[in-house]
Amino acid sequence: MSNSAVRAAWFKRVRGAMINDLDQLFEDSQQRLQELWQYTEELSELEKQPIVEVLEQLSSQLQEMQVVTRYQIRQKLATNTRVELVAQGQHYQSDQELHRQGDSDDPIVAIAPSYEIAYLVTNPQGVILEANRTAAQLLDNSPECLLGNSLVEFVAADARGDFHAQLSALQQGAVVKNWEIGLAKAQGELFTGVLSVEPVRQVQQPHQVVGLRWFLEDITETKYNSVVCLNQRKLECVQDDLENLLAESLESEGELADETECEAPHNMLLRQTLLRRTWALQRALKFEAMLKLITDKLRDTLDENQILQTAVQELTLVLGVEGCDTALYNADRTATITHEYTIGLPSALGEVVSIDNLFAEDTQLLQGAYFQFCYLVPGIRGQVAILACPIFDNQGMLGDLWLYKRHEEAFNELEIRLAQQVASGCAIAIRQARLYQATRSQVVELEKLTRLKDDFLSTVPHELRSPVANMKMAIQMLGIALNKDHGLFAELSKPPAKRNKVARYFHILHNECEREINLVNDLLEWQKLDTEVQPLVLTTIEMLEWLPKVIEPFVQQAQERQLNLEINIEPELPPLVCDHASLGRILSELLTNACKYTPTQEKIVVTARAAQARIEVSVNNTGVEIPASERERIFEKFYRIPSTDPWKQGGTGLGLALVQKRVALLGGTIQLESSANQTCFTVSLPLKPSEL
Known part of the structure; x- marks a missing residue:
């Protein structure tokens, strides 16, 4: 057996013995924890709570210690073996080769870090709960800033589908090793990473996954x-x-045989x-x-400055030239050198030259073609050979890219092709970056206009409230005076066609004032709901008793307009815990709309019923149908369906928008159904306040 085989066998045997001893120690600790869990079952709830919290913390820390300790053993053995190989004159290739000599059952064997392993802990949904410094540096962030963020935010856009699929498998208890995926740093720079993930299980319920451990490695260079x-x-x-x-x-x-001779x-x-x-x-x-x-590298950023600086730096280093710079063309037919990277050449950053003077005789660059020439007379860069490539696309010239060599040398075909390809890539990247910046500017401007609009809507109601209130008071005093002198109230009780001019004008004035007051009140209500400053007062509501009281004011209005108003309340309806004021406004607005838009001799039906731990209240009116094209906009602010008000009452266009906000505040939903010459609004609310 060779020396290398003996050393490999020794390494595997020693490592296996140490890990076996470690596993035995952790198994004994887990057994002791299990006994303590059984002991807590005999305690009262008051005594049990603090002990359970401590035991859960100990269980989590024990699992963390097991992973870290096994990793430290592996690192120590790797170091000892490397020292032994160096002492014996052997060539040691890498930590990864040494790790491959041992077992690969551990989830982090596939990751052989050069200093410290990049390590994250998340909940089953991928939200980061813990991160060491190496992981934070790898993602170009700090450990504190990573906490609370979802790990999917650091995954490349085209790899997120694969990430969610793997995350679903991990939530079921799967273990993933050597998972290669595209990742993104905080600044948007992409890199290729390898992930190994293992679940963290609860001691009392081993089948339940309560967290995930992630081990990361950047393999872009590899x-x-x-x-x-x-x-x-x-x-x-x-x-x-x-x-x-x-x-x-x-x-x-x-x-x-005789090739060298003949x-x-x-x-x-x-x-x-x-x-x-x-x-x-x-x-x-x-x-x-x-x-x-x-x-x-050009593709991984949307910053125009970073694109151009990367281009000049990489061309200089890859081609081994003396330097490279780029100039952007201005509207006044001048060119400004905006980015450069040189090795020993003087700097020309910020220089502005005239395009007409520079290319008076040779217009190849302005026509989209490269050319190379020499400065024989020392200039800003000295005596150099220059390759100039245009940065252009189908929309026109953006700038140019210049490469510099010693004047004795010329640029070969490979260098020219590479410079042209990079210039084309810069043109595409610059257009994308400028389009992105223009889009962001438009978004910022729209946000600014939205804030101004919201500020206006917040200010106007307060400014209008006082003068409108004074107008209402003046109209009331005017009505009293006109009644004393001209019997106004008797005239107002007559049908509209038989009233005198004073009564007709007073009626118009009174109605328009009430309309303005309703608009101001709706705007103030919208502001309160939009800022969520209106607290909920939860009470128990018996719908069988409460609902008829809400509907009662609309009975006379329906009779005056020759409408049939019916109430259907399901018997033994469970009590509803809700804010009765908000619910009352919701139903009043729906009934107001029903009376406003229902033609004569038609019917309005209010129904209350129970449905799966919720109560549904619906307002259905016949004789009118909302077109399909209008249904999606019915809940928009200030939107009113044209030509659907038979009584010509008008409105603010805020009613249904307020209804939708109030329903959402109560934890419910509202649905619209309109067909067969009928329209029905259904409000669904939870029975219990815990579901709000």
């Missing part, structure tokens, strides 16, 4: 390196195949062709890897 290595291996295989093909060709002609011209041509193709393939793979690295 994944990129693996892609490069894979491409390199593919390249080596191609090279081997080409060399074998060449060897077979030479051997078939019997010239392999090689046929066509064989030399074949070798040169194969070498050129191999070099071209190497260059293509390198180009693909570099382009992917840069475009991935």
Whole structure:
């Protein structure tokens, strides 16, 4: 057996012994906890409560200690083995290779952290309850800011479907290992992570999952390196195949033995062709890897400054040039150098140049084509060779991208292609960033207008309340005076067509004043409900006695308009715990609308019934039907259905919007059904206040 095999067997045996001892210790502790749980069953509820809380805390801490301790054992053994290998002159590759020599039953074996493991604890729904510093740094945040946030917020948008599916399985007790998923940092930067998750179970009910442990690792760099290595291996295989093909060709002609002395011209041509193709393939793979690295970084942000700075920095480092800068074109036909990254070159950041003067003779760049040239006379950057690539799209020129080399060198085809591809990627990313910023600006402006509108609606009712109240008082005093001099009240009791002019004008004045008062009151009521400052006063309501009292004021109004008003209350209806004032306003508004919009000789039916621990109260009127196109807008503020008021009473358009808010405040729902020349509003309320 080789030394490496002996060491691997020793490592596995020692690690297994230590973990077995650890598991025995934790098993004894769990047994002791179970005995304490059984002991609490004999205590009274008053004595039992504090002990149960302590035992639950101990159980959770014991599970945490088990994971952390096993991880520390694994880290210590890994360190000792690494020291032993170095002392014996062996090459140690990685912590992950060492971990693979042992068992892989533990949920965190697949994660081999270089310093400290990234660790999170969430509830079954994925809300973060605990996070160590490594996890917070990985997500570009602080541990305190992570608490209370949902973990799905740090998952890439295209990976959230997979995340929710895995979360459902975890809630059922599944264990997930080596789960590769796209994650996002707090600033929006994306990276590839590996998650291993295990459930936390309750001691008394082991089948119940009360939390989840998450172990995270960033493998973005590792994944990129693996892609490069894979491409390199593919390249080596191609090279081997080409060399074998060449060897077979030479051997078939019997010239392999003396190839160095007398090689046929066509064989030399074949070798040169194969070498050129191999070099071209190497260059293509390198180009693909570099382009992917840069475009991935450009795609991961919507900040225009970060996009351009990333482009100039990555091009400089990847191509090994002296520097790179980018200029954005202005409306006055000038260009401003906004971002740069140089190695040893003087800075030109902030320089403004005239586009007309700069490209007076060569307009290739303005026409969307690249070109390269040299500054033989020292300028801002000195004597350099320059490659200029336009940043443009179908909407026009945005700017340009300049790369600098020593003036003795020129840019090859690969460097030109890469610069062009990056410039095209910058154009797309810049347009997206500007569109995003424009959208955000519009959203901010809409929010500002909404606040101004709400402030206006909050201020106007208070300003109108006093003058409208004074108007009402003046109208009442005017009515008393007119009654004394002209018998106004007797005139008002006559039908509208037989009243004199004074009575008709007074009636219009009185009604319009009442309409304005109702509008002011509705606006004030809306403000109270919108700010949720109106408290609920819960009382027990017996619908059999209470509902007829609410409907009584509408009986005379229905008779005057030749409407039939009926009440159907289910016998032995259970009592309702509710705010009777709010419920009364809801029913009054629904009955007011029913009387307002129901034609003559039609019927209004008020029904109260029990339905699955709830009470449903419905107001149904015949002779009118709300069009389907209007039903979705019926609960909007200030919206009134046109041409549906046979009595021409008008309204504020706030009634049903207030009804919907009051119903929601009471924990209920309201539904509208309108068909077959009938309209029915149904209010469903919970029986118990705990359901509010």
